[in-house]
Amino acid sequence: MEDPSRLFRAAADHAADYRRSLPDRPVGAPLDDAALVDAFAGPLPSAPSPPEQVLADLLAAAEPGLVASAGPRYFGFVVGGALPAATAADIVAAGWDQLATNAVTSPAAVAAEAAAGAWLKQLLGIPAWASVGFVTGCQAANTVGLAAARHRVLADAGWDVERRGLLGAPRIRVIAGDERHATIDRSLRLLGLGTDVVEPVPADPNGAIDLAGLREVLRAGSPGPTIVCLQSGNVNTGACDQLREACELVHRHGGWVHVDGAFGLWAGASPATRHLVDGLDLADSWACDGHKWLNIPYDSAFAFCAHPDVHAAAxxxxxxxxxxxxxxPVGAELTAESSxxxxxxxxxxxxxxxxxDGVAALVDRCCALARRFAESLTSAGFEVANxxxxxxxxVSFGDDARTDQVVAAVQADGTCWAGGTTWRGRRFMRISVSNATTTEEDVDRSVAAIVRVAA
Structure with missing residues (x-):
């Protein structure tokens, strides 16, 4: 193998140049689908190609289709940026090419997860004894948490689901809010429970689960194995369920509480927002992303469980x-991935x-910038619904059709990027402020572009 130094330096230099360009480059990709497909397509060469040429061809083909989602004016899909040290660590991790299955395949990888997991629990307010699996995203984290829940509630009913499966098993009740994230339903499908098992609970005006409704659903159903899915950070509004009251209520009924906290669980890292997740330590399992508010490069998320033996058994x-x-249990024993x-x-x-302190400041700054967006767009005459x-x-710009037109036009304009969503039967622009590099100037520049396009 030839010395890869020059090749790796060229790749790192390009990545750094791209990162430096983010504050100034258009956020959305002016996409020519056909040209992009053609740039990557073509017959597979029969002969080997020099690595330097392969890298150059990749950069040329990909550049027109890159979205500046790591930049300061990308406000779609609750996407964070990528911190410099975390990005550098990912670069060397690719060079090290470690198999993080267990402490035999990579002692360093497992030790890093143990240390980072302890810090995460301390920051978020999760009990120190909880286990943590490092996974790809909250789809995987929710699946792990609900697999642990399935194991525990059926074991309590005298059923070994890992050995006997679900055929003939006691029926599990799954209770979740009307405004749960779609990954909860997909996890239930993957785990063989199906979506018909969900007993929905109404949401309050801002999208959090209604406690009176939860109490009524718990009381109305038949006793038996019960899993309740709560949420910290409604994907549309940011609303957080009242975890303390809900957890105490569910545990009185003998149920398992799983908290989907993809981004909202980070409220626990700041004294200013910690009240929004009061009682999160009472839950049984939690899902949280690193590539959202923590600004870790994709893909990064965490599945926590207050019962490590149950986590490993599942x-x-x-x-x-x-x-x-x-x-x-470490590494692959706490996730659904061996490799x-x-x-x-x-x-x-x-x-x-x-x-x-930096994590708390990041959370506080993003919240303040979101309020700046809301206040500025309200002052401009638009409706902020949450x-x-x-x-x-x-944000609504009038009727649904006009709102969708404004969203599409803002994306095409390139100053910033925000997506559309449906909430309570109406269309809105959804603005998610999650990037560590976003400034007040970025917000003001984006507001000006939105007002200009909407006019």
Missing amino acids: MSYTAAYLVGSGGV RRARGFAVWAGLRELGS EVVLNQVL
Whole structure:
């Protein structure tokens, strides 16, 4: 193998140049689908190609289709940026190419996950004894949490689901809010429970679960294995369920509480917003993203469980060749992946870069910028539909058709990027402020562009 130094430096230099360009480049990609497909297509060469030429061809083909989602004026899909230290850690992690299955395949990867996991629990307010699996996103994290829940509630009913499956098993009640995230339903499908099992609970005016409704649903159903899915950070409004009251209520009924906190769980990292997740330590499992508010490069998320033995029982497996398994559960034993890249290095580096004060400041700043968006767009004569409790803003520009037109025109304009959504039967522009590099100037520049386009 030839010395890769020049190739790797060229790749890193390009990545740095791209990152420097983010404040000034158009946010959306002026996409020519056919040209982009053609740039990547063509017959596979029969002969090997020089790596330098392959890299050059990749950069040329991809550049027209890149979206500046890591930049300061991207406000779609609750996407964070990528902190410098975390990005650098991901670069060296790719070079190290570690198999993060367990402490035999990569002692360093497992040690980094252990340290970063402890810091995460401290920041978020999750009990120190909880286990944590490093996964791809909250789809995976919700699936892990609900798999642990399925194991526990059926074990309490005398049923070994890992050995016997679901055929003939006691019926599980799954109770969740009307405005739960779609990944909850997909996790239920993947786990063999199906979406028909959900008993929905109405939401309050800002999108949090209605406690009186939850109490009524719990009381109305038949006793038996029960899982309740709560939410910290409604994907449209940012609203957070009242975790303390809800957890106490569910536990009185013998149920398991899973909290989908993809971005809203980070409210626990700031004294200014911690009240929004009061009582989160009472839950049984939690899902949270790193690539949203923590600004870790994609893909990064965490599945926490207050019952490590249950977590491992639901997710781990053994094999004669799998040296290193069977001790304290780590790595692949806490996720649905055996072949895992070492995500923990980037998380460790990002947390070290920010520190606890920096994480709190990041949360506070994004919340303040979301309020700045809401106040500015309200002053411009547009309707902000939600109470801005975190970093989410819903804006209407009149009727649904006009709102969709404005959203599309703003995306085409390129100054900023925000998506559209449907909430309570109406169309809105959804603005999510999650990037560590976003400034007041970025917000003001984006507001000016939105007002100009809407006019």
